[in-house]
Amino acid sequence: MLETQNLTKIYEDGRLAVDHLTMKVEPGEIFCMFGANGAGKTTTINLFLNFIPPTEGTALIEGIDVVREPLRSKEYVSFVSENVMLYGNFTAIQNLDYFTKLAGKRGLTKADYAAVLQSVGLQKDAYDARSKTYSKGMRQKLGLAIAIIKDAPNVILDEPTSGLDPKSGQEFLKLLTAMRDKGKSVLISTHDIFRAKLIADRVGFMKNGKLGLLMTRKELEGKDLTELYVQYMDERD
Ligand SMILES: Nc1ncnc2c1ncn2[C@@H]1O[C@H](COP(=O)(O)OP(=O)(O)O)[C@@H](O)[C@H]1O
Ligand SMILES: [Mg+2]
The missing domain is CATH 3.40.50.300 (P-loop containing nucleotide triphosphate hydrolases)
Incomplete structure (x- = not known):
């Protein structure tokens, strides 16, 4: 609430x-x-x-x-901003891992991250690409993936x-x-x-x-x- x-x-x-x-x-x-x-x-x-x-x-x-x-x-609470803050030199998987650990969650595997990235519809070839190369839509999707995995x-x-x-x-x-x-x-x-x-x-x-x-x-x-x-x-x- x-x-x-x-x-x-x-x-x-x-x-x-x-x-x-x-x-x-x-x-x-x-x-x-x-x-x-x-x-x-x-x-x-x-x-x-x-x-x-x-x-x-x-x-x-x-x-x-x-x-x-x-x-x-x-x-x-999970927050998705208008301009999602990401680490540009990190890939999607690395960003997810970073923010997940920051939120205090442990024990998630690369397969867990890939599953959530798939659920938000990020294309597969972006999973291991640095996020600074992403379009706005891709950034928003990764931001939502970070929010989903936090499961607040x-x-x-x-x-x-x-x-x-x-x-x-x-x-x-x-x-x-x-x-x-x-x-x-x-x-x-x-x-x-x-x-x-x-x-x-x-x-x-x-x-x-x-x-x-x-x-x-x-x-x-x-x-x-x-x-x-x-x-x-x-x-x-
Ligand atoms: N840091 C700030 N200092 C002074 N005024 C601000 C600041 N941030 C926003 N405002 C003013 O507060 C009002 C509401 O802004 P904001 O909450 O950003 O609106 P919205 O998100 O609906 O566009 C606006 O008049 C804006 O100019
Ligand atoms: Mg606003």
């Missing part, structure tokens, strides 16, 4: 990026957070990961306050499909639904309404650090999400 209570971030320059946000992502749920650039999505995610301190309020991972127990809370109950993804070609994007979303079906809480920030609508169990629209227009999959049925989005964005505060 991912949860925020009154979470607020005012940056040092006085910019209010997240405004008293209270939300939950339940186990077995994909929650898509939409919003224009600058809406506060990445800030919310960075607060969950304790990369930046909140001004007010709390972010909880599996009920653990991320500020009070930063290390323990991180055991329960919560997964946070910041703009995971931006820059992916349509086929890779669709495959990526399938993998996220597989995670959801295993009972994980999945939080995705995206402006890719078209793709996200296919997999979201719940959506919310972020504007000026506030999350509005929360809707479940059922409530979304037959509605034009893009239209709702544009209307919401055009409304005055």
